Amino acid sequence: METPDLASIVMQMIRGLATSAGTSVGTAAGEEVSRLVRDRLGRSQEGRAALTQLDQEPGSSEAESQVRTVLTRALADDPDFATRLETAATQNTLHAGRDMTVQTVSVSSSTVKGTINIGPLTITKSRGAYLALIAAVIVLALLLVLGTYGTVQAIFINDSPATRSTDSTTAPHAGNGLKLKPITTKNAAKAIMPDQSALPVGWSAAGEPDVTDEGAAPLEGGIELTGPDYGITLEVGFFETAASASKTLNRSDILAGWEIDQHSESLAMPKIGDGSMAFIDYTPSDHVAGMVAAARIGTIMCQLAATDTVDPADYADEVFAFTRMCIQRAEQGQQGKTPDAVVETG
Numbered sequence: 001m002e003t004p005d006l007a008s009i010v011m012q013m014i015r016g017l018a019t020s021a022g023t024s025v026g027t028a029a030g031e032e033v034s035r036l037v038r039d040r041l042g043r044s045q046e047g048r049a050a051l052t053q054l055d056q057e058p059g060s061s062e063a064e065s066q067v068r069t070v071l072t073r074a075l076a077d078d079p080d081f082a083t084r085l086e087t088a089a090t091q092n093t094l095h096a097g098r099d100m101t102v103q104t105v106s107v108s109s110s111t112v113k114g115t116i117n118i119g120p121l122t123i124t125k126s127r128g129a130y131l132a133l134i135a136a137v138i139v140l141a142l143l144l145v146l147g148t149y150g151t152v153q154a155i156f157i158n159d160s161p162a163t164r165s166t167d168s169t170t171a172p173h174a175g176n177g178l179k180l181k182p183i184t185t186k187n188a189a190k191a192i193m194p195d196q197s198a199l200p201v202g203w204s205a206a207g208e209p210d211v212t213d214e215g216a217a218p219l220e221g222g223i224e225l226t227g228p229d230y231g232i233t234l235e236v237g238f239f240e241t242a243a244s245a246s247k248t249l250n251r252s253d254i255l256a257g258w259e260i261d262q263h264s265e266s267l268a269m270p271k272i273g274d275g276s277m278a279f280i281d282y283t284p285s286d287h288v289a290g291m292v293a294a295a296r297i298g299t300i301m302c303q304l305a306a307t308d309t310v311d312p313a314d315y316a317d318e319v320f321a322f323t324r325m326c327i328q329r330a331e332q333g334q335q336g337k338t339p340d341a342v343v344e345t346g
Contacts, residue, residue: 006075036085041067180298190208205223237303278294
């Protein structure tokens, strides 16, 4: 997809979340697109300033223009980012509210022939059909917000006949196609939290993990891990759906939750699970946490904060290893297996 076209589609999706339409549309696609854009643009002062203005003035054409300018440049300079953003914008399910009907239309170069009918809209297969379908998704979502269309048509676009289905209580894992079932009991949640056997030599867990049903998520678990040079506070959110878990994977909520400076820098990290991000404060003398890593798999969100260290960057790779362990155990638990993943470092 051409950079200007992608930037245009992305800005329409972000506009829907930033304005009153966002509360009604609430799409998983829009949330993932917004997360990717905020993570990428948040790495520069110009990008942070543009995003801040958009947050302060949702719906402002001037603020949107500033974000679009920075975004277009980032897409042109970073092909990998452009690919991930296009995938997020075109392969996620659009949905709105709770009381609605969702119909899935698989669009494949090997199966679509003639015309494509979506409600009152007919699209003839042509060179520009895929781009038109993407635009149609956005239009349908906006029509629903305005109350003029009663059904959202969810469109998956790819180049193979096979598609994956999801529902409100299960989420497929991209790596193996298995559905991940939400964790609904405290005992199952505790089993996912690491015990002493999951930790490297020199590390210890402070007692039993604490699991409560009084947090933002239906179930939340926490445990303190202590190592030779610093500590890690691990918090795990167990949600009912992948979409609700995905909403928590964003810069503002993560930094606010750990009381880290909102101007902390994004820290490059390998992709772990269905999505991951990290932030670092290189001068954390006034903060409990100097670095935070977060990742999601299915309906579970893992967050880890490095504590009691003034040099968090020195331990980034190790913190990522702990994050990977948490995600692996979360995946095992959602698959109905006994969580036994351990921290693998070095």
